[in-house]
Every structure is written in structure tokens, then in C-alpha cells.
Amino acid sequence: MSSDAHAVHDGGTGLSNNKLLMWVFLGSECLLFGGLISAYLINRNRFGDGPAPGDIFDIPFTSVSSFVLLMSSLTMVLSLSALQRGDIRNNRIWLWTTALLGALFIGGQVYEFTTFLREGLGYTTSPFSSAFFTLTGFHGVHVSLGIVMLMSLLISSYRGTLRKENSETVEIVGLYWHFVDVVWIFIFTVIYLVPSPTT
Amino acid sequence: MSEQTAELTVGGDAAQPLGVYSRPKGGGGWRDWITTVDHKKIGILYGGAALLFFFVGGFEALLIRLQLATPNGTVVGADLYNQIYTMHGVTMVFLVIMPMAAAFANYLLPLQIGARDVAFPRLNALSFWVFLAGGLFLNCAWLFGDAPDGGWFAYSPNTGVSFSPGHGMDFYAIGLQIAGIGSLISAMNLIVTVLNMRAPGMTLFKMPVFSWMILVVQFLLLFAVPVITVALFLLLFDRNFGSNFFNPEMGGDPLLWQHLFWIFGHPEVYILILPSFGIVSEVIPTFARKPIFGYEFMVFSGIAIGFMGWGVWAHHMFVSGIGPISVGAFTLSTMFIAVPTGVKILNWLATMWGGKIRLNAAMLFATGVVSMFTIGGLSGVTHSLSPADTQQTDTYYIVAHFHYVIFGGALLGFFAGFYFWWPKVFGHKLGETLGKWNFWTMIVGFNVTFGPMHILGLNGMSRRIDTYSPGFGFELWNMVATIGVFIIALGVLFFVLNVILSARRARGLPPEPPDPWDARSLEWFTPNPTPVHNFDEDIEVSSLDEFWHRKWTTDENGKVVRKATAAEVCQAGDAENVHLPSPSYWPIVMSAGMPLIGFGLMYNLWLCVPGAALVLMAIYAWVFEPPDDPDGPFGHGHDDHDDHGDAEAGDESASDEGAPQEEAASVE
Numbered sequence: 001m002s003s004d005a006h007a008v009h010d011g012g013t014g015l016s017n018n019k020l021l022m023w024v025f026l027g028s029e030c031l032l033f034g035g036l037i038s039a040y041l042i043n044r045n046r047f048g049d050g051p052a053p054g055d056i057f058d059i060p061f062t063s064v065s066s067f068v069l070l071m072s073s074l075t076m077v078l079s080l081s082a083l084q085r086g087d088i089r090n091n092r093i094w095l096w097t098t099a100l101l102g103a104l105f106i107g108g109q110v111y112e113f114t115t116f117l118r119e120g121l122g123y124t125t126s127p128f129s130s131a132f133f134t135l136t137g138f139h140g141v142h143v144s145l146g147i148v149m150l151m152s153l154l155i156s157s158y159r160g161t162l163r164k165e166n167s168e169t170v171e172i173v174g175l176y177w178h179f180v181d182v183v184w185i186f187i188f189t190v191i192y193l194v195p196s197p198t199t
Numbered sequence: 200m201s202e203q204t205a206e207l208t209v210g211g212d213a214a215q216p217l218g219v220y221s222r223p224k225g226g227g228g229w230r231d232w233i234t235t236v237d238h239k240k241i242g243i244l245y246g247g248a249a250l251l252f253f254f255v256g257g258f259e260a261l262l263i264r265l266q267l268a269t270p271n272g273t274v275v276g277a278d279l280y281n282q283i284y285t286m287h288g289v290t291m292v293f294l295v296i297m298p299m300a301a302a303f304a305n306y307l308l309p310l311q312i313g314a315r316d317v318a319f320p321r322l323n324a325l326s327f328w329v330f331l332a333g334g335l336f337l338n339c340a341w342l343f344g345d346a347p348d349g350g351w352f353a354y355s356p357n358t359g360v361s362f363s364p365g366h367g368m369d370f371y372a373i374g375l376q377i378a379g380i381g382s383l384i385s386a387m388n389l390i391v392t393v394l395n396m397r398a399p400g401m402t403l404f405k406m407p408v409f410s411w412m413i414l415v416v417q418f419l420l421l422f423a424v425p426v427i428t429v430a431l432f433l434l435l436f437d438r439n440f441g442s443n444f445f446n447p448e449m450g451g452d453p454l455l456w457q458h459l460f461w462i463f464g465h466p467e468v469y470i471l472i473l474p475s476f477g478i479v480s481e482v483i484p485t486f487a488r489k490p491i492f493g494y495e496f497m498v499f500s501g502i503a504i505g506f507m508g509w510g511v512w513a514h515h516m517f518v519s520g521i522g523p524i525s526v527g528a529f530t531l532s533t534m535f536i537a538v539p540t541g542v543k544i545l546n547w548l549a550t551m552w553g554g555k556i557r558l559n560a561a562m563l564f565a566t567g568v569v570s571m572f573t574i575g576g577l578s579g580v581t582h583s584l585s586p587a588d589t590q591q592t593d594t595y596y597i598v599a600h601f602h603y604v605i606f607g608g609a610l611l612g613f614f615a616g617f618y619f620w621w622p623k624v625f626g627h628k629l630g631e632t633l634g635k636w637n638f639w640t641m642i643v644g645f646n647v648t649f650g651p652m653h654i655l656g657l658n659g660m661s662r663r664i665d666t667y668s669p670g671f672g673f674e675l676w677n678m679v680a681t682i683g684v685f686i687i688a689l690g691v692l693f694f695v696l697n698v699i700l701s702a703r704r705a706r707g708l709p710p711e712p713p714d715p716w717d718a719r720s721l722e723w724f725t726p727n728p729t730p731v732h733n734f735d736e737d738i739e740v741s742s743l744d745e746f747w748h749r750k751w752t753t754d755e756n757g758k759v760v761r762k763a764t765a766a767e768v769c770q771a772g773d774a775e776n777v778h779l780p781s782p783s784y785w786p787i788v789m790s791a792g793m794p795l796i797g798f799g800l801m802y803n804l805w806l807c808v809p810g811a812a813l814v815l816m817a818i819y820a821w822v823f824e825p826p827d828d829p830d831g832p833f834g835h836g837h838d839d840h841d842d843h844g845d846a847e848a849g850d851e852s853a854s855d856e857g858a859p860q861e862e863a864a865s866v867e
Contacts, residue, residue, distance in 0.1 A: 012395040017318040020395060024387045028421045035429030035459060039444060046450040123442060127451045130442035134433070152822075 022172045026179045029142075033183050036135045037190055043131040045197050050125035053132070053191070054198030056116060065108035066188050069143070072101035073181045076174045086164040092157055095170075098177065099150040102143050109140050132191065139187055142180045149173045222781040222824060234782035236320035239729055241327050242306030243624065248331055249299040255338065256290035257691065259283050260684060264648075268681035270669040280665035281348035282367065286340075288351030289371065292471065293378055294334040296609050300474035301330070301385055303616055304413045306624060308389060310722035310729065311410045313398025313738045318391040320780040321821065326385035328790035333378030336794040340370035347371035350663060352464060352515075353434070355445035355456040360438050366801050372435045373797035379424045379431070380793070386420035389413065398721065400740035404498070407720040407743075408491060411498045412477030415505040416470050422509075423466040430459035439800060457519060461512035469508045471605055472572075473501060475612025476543060479565045482615050483547050485718050486562040487554030490744055492546045500539035500546075507536045517585045518592045526585045533583035537576060544573055560634025561716075564615035567642050571607025575600055578653065593663070596656025602649040611641070614694070622715050626728035627705030633697040637690055644686025651676035651683075714765035719747040723769070730772035732779060783824060789817035 013020055044053055079094030113133070121129050153173060156162045162169065223234040232240060262283050266272040275283060305327075309317055317323045340346040345365035349358040358368045393414045397406070406414075434456070436442040443449040445456050484491045491497060513521055513529040547569050556562065578600040582588045591597060614637070621629045655676050660667065667673050711727045722729070723746050724738055742748050752762045795810030 012397070015395070017391050017395055020391045021319065021387055024390050024421060028383060028387070028425050031422045032425035032428060035426050035462075039429065039433060039455060039459075042452055042455055043444070046452075048450050123440060127443040127446075127449060130436070130444055130451075134436065134442065 016168060019168060019172055019175070022175050026175065029179065029183075033135075033138070033186070036138055037186065040131040040135045041190065043127040044191075046127040047129070047197070047199075048126040050129055051116075051119060051121045052199040053128060053196035056119060056121055057192055057196060058112070058115075059192050061108070062112065062188065062192050065105050065112075066184060068101050068108070069105040069181055069184055072098045072105070073178050075101060076177045080167060080170045080174050083162070083164060083167040083170050088157065088163070091162070091170070092154065095150055095154050095157070099147050099154070102147045102150070102177075106140055106143055106147070109136065135187060135191070139180070139184060142183070146173070146177050146180055149176065223784055231782070233787050234324075234784055236316075236324045236780050236782055236786075237731065238305050238309050238316050238320065238323055239624075239731075239733075241323050242302050242304075244302075244327050245298050245305055245330075246302035248327075248334065249295050249302060252290050252294035252298070252334060252338075256287050256295055257688065259287035259290065261688065263287060264681040264684040266665065267667075267677050269678065270667055270674060272666045275665075277665040278348070281663075282346035284663060285347045285350055285367075285371075286338075289337065289347065289375070290334075291605070292351060292467070293375060294337070296471045296605065296613075297378075297382065298330055298334075299613050300413075300416065300471070300609075301326075301382075303409075303474060303478065303613070303620075304389060304416075305385075307620065307722055308410055308413050309392065309396075310623075310725065310733060311407050311720050312393060312396065312401060313721045313734060313740065314392065314396040315733050315777075316780060317388050318396060319388050321783050321786055322384050322388050324783065324786035325789060326381040326388065328381075328787045329384065329793060330378050330381035332790040332794050333374050333376070333381060336377060336797055337370055337374030339794075340367055340374075343370075345370070352460050353456070354460075355434070355437075355453040356447055358434060358438075358456075359446060369435070369438060369801045370797075372431045372438070373800060376428065376431045376435070377793045377797065379428055381790075382420050383424045386417040386424070389417045390421065393417075398738050398740050401721075401745075404495070405740055405743045405745070407477075408480035408494065408497050408501070409474075409477035409720075412473045412480070412501050415501050416473045419466045419470050419473075419505055419508065423463045423470065426459055427463035427467075430456060430463065433459075435800070454516075454519060454521075457516050458512070461515045462509075464515065465512040466505075466508045468604070469504055471609045473504065475568060475609045475616075476501065478612045478616040478619070479547065479568050480543075481720065482561050482565040482619050483550050483569075484744075485619070485716050486557045486559065486565070487551045488557075488717070489550055489554040490719075490747075492549035492552075493542075494743060496542055497546050500542040503539040504536065507532065507539070511536055514583060514585075514588070517588045530583050530585050534580065537580050537583075540576055544569060544576070559618070559631055560629070560638055561615050561618035563635065563638040564611050564618060567611045567638065568608055568615065571603055571611060571642070571645070575603025575607055578603065591656060593661055594656035595652040595660045595662055598662050599649050599652035599656060602645075602652070606645060606649070611645075614638075614641070617694075619716065620722075621701075622711040622727045623722060623725075624728055625702070625705075626710035627701060627708070628711060628715060629697050630701045630704070633693055633700065637693040637697060639690075640686055640693060641690030644683050644688075644690055647683030647686060648680045649683070651679045655680075712766070713769035714746075714750075717747075717750070717765070719744040721746060723765075725770055726772040730774075732774060732777035735770040735772060735774035783821070785817045785821040785824065789814050789821070792817065 015023070047053065075094045075097040079091050079098060082088075082090035082094060116129075121132075123130060123133050150173065153162060153170060223230065232244065235241065235244075262275060263280070266274040266280055305317070305323065309315070337347075343366060345367045347353070347367040347370055348365075349363055349368055349371065353368065353371060356362060358371075393406075393410065397403075403411075433442070433444040437444050437446060437451075443451040445451050445453050447453060480491055480497060510532045511529060513525055514533045517526055517529075551566075558566075578596070582591060582597075582600065618629055618634055621627070655673060656662075658672055660671070660673050667677075713726050714723045715727070716723075721738060721740070725733060738745065746768065749768045750761060750763050750765060751759050754760045792810045792813030795813065796807045797810075799806030799808070799810055
């Protein structure tokens with residue numbers, strides 16, 4: 001396989017260049033979300049005359065959509081393991097499932113955003129609302145890009161180029177996908193689970 | 200963007216390249232340059248662009264000093280002055296020092312670790328073009344009559360719509376965002392290159408100090424860039440979409456900007472200076488003819504600076520009311536960070552101590568760095584004392600300090616690098632006589648300009664003021680500083696003359712023979728200028744300063760004796776049919792889309808559509824372009840055609856094991 005042909009040098013990390021690039025990129029992403037989470041924490045009490053976080057969050061609903069997103073990590077692992085066994089059919093099934101679960105999560109986010117908007121929490125309402133929509137919005141964009149990657153994997157699978165030999169590509173997309181899930185665990189905790197101020 | 204480019208590596212059906220997706224055939228001239236993926240050409244592009252921006256930023260500096268030469272200056276008005284000093288700072292930091300460091304890193308890092316290219320050649324081209332797009336976009340602000348005017352660190356709420364109603368700060372936010380994408384991609388690429396592609400036998404602790412410093416800088420970029428990305432997004436959203444992060448009227452917090460900016464900004468300071476520390480650590484051992492003193496200490500102090508650089512940011516904010524405990528903590532950490540820096544200074548001195556010093560232009564500039572940076576470092580330590588800093592904040596004392604570290608440290612270091620590596624890159628040396636003129640005018644002009652600013656600052660002259668009244672005692676030293684800046688300009692002129700004249704002198708002559716300086720590291724194994732394939736064959740590395748140890752040994756009396764001439768040790772550079780990555784159109788196309796998106800955000804959101812379409816198209820074209828051009832000049836084998844699903848394969852095979860590959864069988 002091509003990546004093995006050149007990646008292994010003396011003193012190298014033993015990871016292929018592609019996989020190492022993704023790890024390095026995810027390290028950078030930690031700081032991106034770190035900055036956004038800080039911006040939220042600073043602003044969670046600053047809701048002015050607008051709705052307060054404690055009044056508006058629907059924790060059971062978001063818990064369900066979080067569960068959906070976490071389950072998509074499981075299906076991502078299943079799709080990788082299928083491809084590593086050379087099981088193209090199950091690989092596709094689980095890729096589809098992962099993308100669908102991700103889309104379901106995004107759908108939930110869209111529903112949540114529109115509900116909040118109806119209840120008077122717009123993007124410009126207060127520092128709290130700006131920080132909330134920015135943080136969750138950035139996460140949503142990351143999930144959406146992940147879905148684009150999954151769809152690209154599926155396209156190449158149907159073109160016949162996603163095979164057992166390059167299962168590493170699925171593994172790399174998986175790394176990204178799991179990272180986005182793990183970040184959501186932090187965001188969910190910080191935004192929803194830590195008791196929020198009410199009016 | 201970056202996750203996609205990194206990620207979407209499947210699906211290319213290499214066996215049947217679609218017409219539009221075939222790789223460029225070259226064609227000579229400028230076409231080679233805009234499609235190149237060669238780390239050496241990209242390094243030269245970085246250097247050329249950085250020099251261009253250096254002239255722009257230098258011109259702005261001349262205007263600043265002309266305006267301040269006398270009281271009640273009338274060269275420019277207050278509005279224009281705000282734009283000029285802001286753009287001077289932004290240009291010098293983001294468009295000169297950072298890309299110039301990238302130029303050295305790109306050209307030398309693969310050579311110093313004995314690799315054929317970087318890990319991802321196309322991403323490397325992308326990072327250059329994206330940086331250039333960001334830099335040009337930022338400077339477009341001048342054409343739209345509305346340059347950024349909030350200072351290079353852009354404190355809110357000055358940068359909000361109410362105080363900065365034009366589009367200037369939007370150019371700042373979007374331009375730096377674009378340039379930041381370039382830095383981030385480059386950082387990821389070089390980290391992977393160092394970690395995975397070193398020559399056989401080259402452990403991390405056999406890497407030259409320059410390579411180490413570049414590695415540390417890439418990690419700093421990797422973690423610092425996303426923080427300013429967040430800050431710039433929040434600023435952009437505040438200004439364009441009405442969010443309230445920094446808007447005090449709505450309860451927003453301007454201090455959040457300061458924290459985010461300086462959490463990026465202080466590591467950024469080390470991003471600016473560490474590459475030059477690396478260059479100096481190569482130049483001094485070569486011209487003192489001694490190995491670097493305390494190699495491990497040099498490396499570890501660089502790493503320590505990298506770590507501690509994250510814990511000192513609030514010393515930029517001592518007067519912003521962050522409270523006594525924070526001030527105390529950051530005072531201490533700021534004092535501590537002087538220790539590893541001092542280690543470096545002492546090790547350079549110890550390297551020179553007792554050496555047979557050749558005081559040529561490169562060495563002069565290197566000693567200039569050591570001495571000038573020491574002055575800047577000492578005035579930096581005075582800032583750690585918060586009571587004193589309270590007096591100095593926002594005065595010319597600060598301006599003096601950071602010019603001593605950035606001009607006296609980073610920029611002079613690059614000049615040392617120019618004189619040292621010019622023969623490696625262009626095949627001929629720069630002139631020594633003009634080089635010495637260049638050094639002495641610059642060092643004298645530099646001290647005449649920035650030395651008096653210490654006094655001006657302590658006497659209470661604020662930075663960023665567009666003029667001052669007579670009678671405060673500012674007249675004399677301002678005039679001196681203005682005279683100094685023209686001496687610097689003269690020094691730069693000597694450099695430009697030197698470049699032109701030495702190129703003219705070298706015309707028609709054979710290139711400089713290998714190893715003109717009796718140097719120490721792997722890049723000098725190649726002939727001058729470096730052949731397109733770098734190394735004929737992999738180099739087995741067994742020690743630090745491998746190249747030097749192949750030329751010299753010690754006899755039974757411990758005396759250093761030559762065992763081989765440079766010509767015997769160097770490679771001939773005549774390997775044929777080396778598999779090289781094919782050039783690509785898509786890096787430049789992708790980066791062209793980004794300024795369009797930027798203009799769209801400011802003027803008309805519809806403009807974002809063609810911009811985004813261009814980026815998206817380039818991403819997919821990138822993924823689906825065949826890994827290699829089978830008819831390319833370095834016709835290559837198909838060693839991996841079978842698994843070409845992986846579109847990056849073609850790129851990476853640049854790093855294939857070094858033995859020149861025979862012209863391989865035809866493509867299936």
C-alpha cells in the first residue's frame with residue numbers, strides 16, 4: 001500500500017503521514033473549541049433582558065440528540081471494522097447509518113435553534129445568545145463537514161475505490177468524527193448540564 | 200477548509216484521469232512557479248513575497264517617522280496616521296517576519312533532515328498561496344480607502360462598528376483569518392515532515408538546532424492560530440452580524456478580546472523570534488569553527504520557551520485591571536521565561552569563545568542578533584515588574600523594546616540567514632564588502648532609531664499618537680529617530696544592491712562549489728544551487744553535524760585533521776529519473792476563492808457564492824486529480840498505481856526511499 005511504502009523511516013512515528021496529519025489537526029481543533037467554550041463561559045450570565053439559559057434549555061431533548069450523536073461514534077467504529085475485514089456491504093451500511101445519525105443530530109440542532117428564535121433568543125439578543133449560537137453553531141458546522149466526508153467515502157465506495165487496503169482513510173475520517181463527538185460531550189456538559197442561571 | 204483537504208483523499212481513479220483534472224505539464228517560466236509543489240521553489244516564493252511586503256511595511260515606517268520628526272507634524276492626518284501605523288505593525292508581523300521564517304523553514308527543513316520534500320507538497324503550495332491571498336487582501340484595504348486603524352492588536356471596543364465604522368477592521372479580521380489558514384496548514388505539514396521523514400539514523404536529537412526551532416515554532420502555530428481564529432471570528436460576527444461579544448453597551452466584555460488576542464499573541468512573539476534563534480545557532484558554529492555549545496541545552500531551552508510562552512500572556516494586560524493575584528503570577532512567569540532565553544545567549548557566547556572566528560557578513564549579522572536581542576530581552580524583563588510596567592505601558596519604551604527583539608532579533612537573524620544560505624539557494628555568494636556595509640548601516644541606523652525611543656517612552660511619550668506639541672522635551676530624540684530610520688533604509692538599499700550586483704557578477708560563471716563555508720549540516724551535501732531532487736541518495740546519519748564529521752576527524756593527539764575534502768563528501772546532484780511529485784493547479788485556484796468570500800462578507804453576500812464555489816471546486820479537483828502525470832519530465836514508475844485511490848499517494852511518494860528509481864515500467 002502506498003502509504004506504507006514511504007511513511008516508515010527510521011525514527012518516524014510509525015503512523016502514516018495522513019493519519020499523523022489528522023492527529024495534529026485535531027490537536028489544533030482543541031484550542032479552537034477551547035477558545036469558543038471560554039467565550040461561552042464568560043458570557044453565560046450576561047443575558048440582559050433576553051431569555052436566560054436556565055429558562056430556555058430543553059435538557060431532555062438535547063440529551064436525546066446527544067445520545068444520537070454518541071451512537072454515531074459506535075456505528076463509525078463498526079463501519080471501519082467491517083472494511084478492515086473486507087466486508088464492503090456492512091461498511092456501506094454503517095457509513096450510511098453514521099451519516100444519518102449525524103444528520104439527525106443536525107436536524108435536532110436546527111429544531112432547537114428555531115424554537116429558541118421563536119421564544120425570543122436571537123443571535124443578537126445578548127452576549128449569552130451570541131456565545132451560545134456561536135459555540136453550538138461551530139460544532140454543528142464541524143458535524144456537517146463530517147457528514148460531507150462520510151458522503152465522499154460512500155461515493156468512492158460506490159466507485160469501487162474504497163477497499164480493504166485503504167481502510168485507513170475510513171479510520172482517519174473516524175478520528176475526526178470521534179473528535180467532534182468528544183467535543184460535544186464537553187459542550188453538552190458546559191452548556192446544559194452545569195446548572196444555568198435563570199431570570 | 201483544511202480538514203477537507205487533509206481528509207478527502209479517496210476516490211480518485213488514477214488510471215483514467217479526466218481531461219480537466221490532468222496535472223500541469225509545466226511549460227517553463229511563470230507557469231512552473233504558480234503550479235510548483237517543490238519545497239525549494241515555494242521557499243523562494245515565500246521569501247520574495249515577504250521581501251515585497253517588507254518594502255511596503257518599511258515605506259509605512261518611513262511615513263510614521265516623517266510625521267513624528269517634528270512637533271505638530273503635517274505629513275499625514277490623524278486618520279491616515281492611524282491606518283499607517285496599524286498596517287505597519289500588521290504587515291511586519293504577519294506578512295514579513297512570519298512568511299520569511301516560513302521561507303527558511305520551507306527551503307531548509309527538508310534538506311536539513313535529509314528528505315526529498317515535505318510530507319504534503321500540494322498542501323505546502325496551498326499554504327503559500329493562501330498566505331499571499333490573505334496578504335494581498337489585507338493590503339487591498341488601501342485601494343478601498345479604508346485600511347485597518349485599530350492598532351495591530353486591535354483592542355475592542357475601538358474596533359467595533361461605532362468607533363471604526365469603515366471596512367478597515369473587516370479587512371483586518373478577514374485578511375488575518377485567511378493568512379492564518381495558511382500558517383496552520385503549513386504548521387501541520389512541517390510537523391508531519393519532521394516527525395515522519397527524517398533521514399535514516401537521524402534521531403530527533405541529531406537534528407540541527409534550526410530544524411528543532413522550526414519544529415517548536417510549528418507547534419506554537421498549531422495551538423496559537425486557532426485562538427486568534429476564534430478572536431477574529433468573534434470580531435467579524437460582532438461587526439457584521441450584530442453579536443455582542445465585545446460590545447459593552449449590551450453587556451459584552453472587551454477584556455475577552457485582550458485575553459484571546461494575547462493567548463495567541465505571546466506565543467506569536469516566540470513564533471517570530473525562534474526561527475532566527477535557529478538560524479543564528481547554525482551560523483555561529485560554522486564561522487566560529489566549533490560545535491554548538493550545549494546542544495541539548497539549546498534544544499531544551501527552545502522547547503521550554505515554547506511551553507512557558509503560553510503562561511505569560513497577561514503581562515500585556517497589567518493595566519487592564521486583572522487583579523493583584525493575576526498580576527503577581529504573570530510577573531513571576533515573565534521573569535522565569537527570561538531564563539531559557541538567557542541560556543541561549545550564553546551558549547552562543549560560549550560557542551564563539553575560543554573559536555577561530557571568521558567575521559564575515561553572515562557572522563556579523565549573527566553577532567548583531569545576540570547583542571541586540573540581549574538589549575531587547577533586558578528591557579523585556581523590566582516589563583515583568585508590574586509597577587514599572589504601569590508607567591511604561593503604551594509608551595515609546597514598549598515600542599523600543601519590541602523593535603529590539605523583532606528587528607534586532609528576528610529580522611537581523613534573517614539577514615544572517617540570507618548571507619549564509621544564499622549560495623545554497625542561488626548558486627552564488629552575496630558580496631562581502633556590500634554585505635558589511637549592509638550590516639553596519641543597519642545596526643547603526645537601528646540603534647539610532649530605536650535607542651532614543653527608550654528615553655522618549657520613559658519621558659512619557661505615548662505610542663500611537665499622530666503628533667505632539669513642542670515643549671515636552673520630545674523634539675530632539677524624535678528627530679534623531681527619524682534620521683536613524685533613513686540610515687536603516689540606506690542599509691536595506693545596500694542589501695538590494697548587493698543582491699542585484701552579485702547576481703550580475705555571477706552570470707556566466709559556474710555555480711559556487713559545494714560547501715563554501717566549511718559547514719556542518721545535511722543541506723550542504725547537495726551541490727549549489729540545490730538540484731530539484733535534493734539528494735541523490737539517502738544519507739545515513741550517525742551524529743549531529745554529520746556533514747562536518749565526514750570531512751574532519753581527530754588524530755591521536757586530539758588535533759582536528761581533515762579526512763576528506765568537501766568535493767569528495769558532497770553528492771554530485773546528477774541522479775536521474777527521480778520520482779518527484781507533479782505540480783498542481785489547485786492550490787492557487789483554491790486560495791483565489793478565499794478573498795472573494797472575504798469581499799462578499801463585507802460588500803455583498805452574493806459574492807461569497809462564486810468564492811465558495813471556487814474553493815469547493817478546487818478541493819474536489821484536488822482530490823480527483825491523478826496522483827502523478829505519467830508523461831511528466833521525471834517520468835515515474837507506477838509503484839503504487841494499484842492503490843491510487845489515495846490521491847495523496849502521488850504527493851507523498853516524493854518522500855520515497857532515496858535511491859534513485861529506475862525509469863519504471865509504463866503505466867498500465
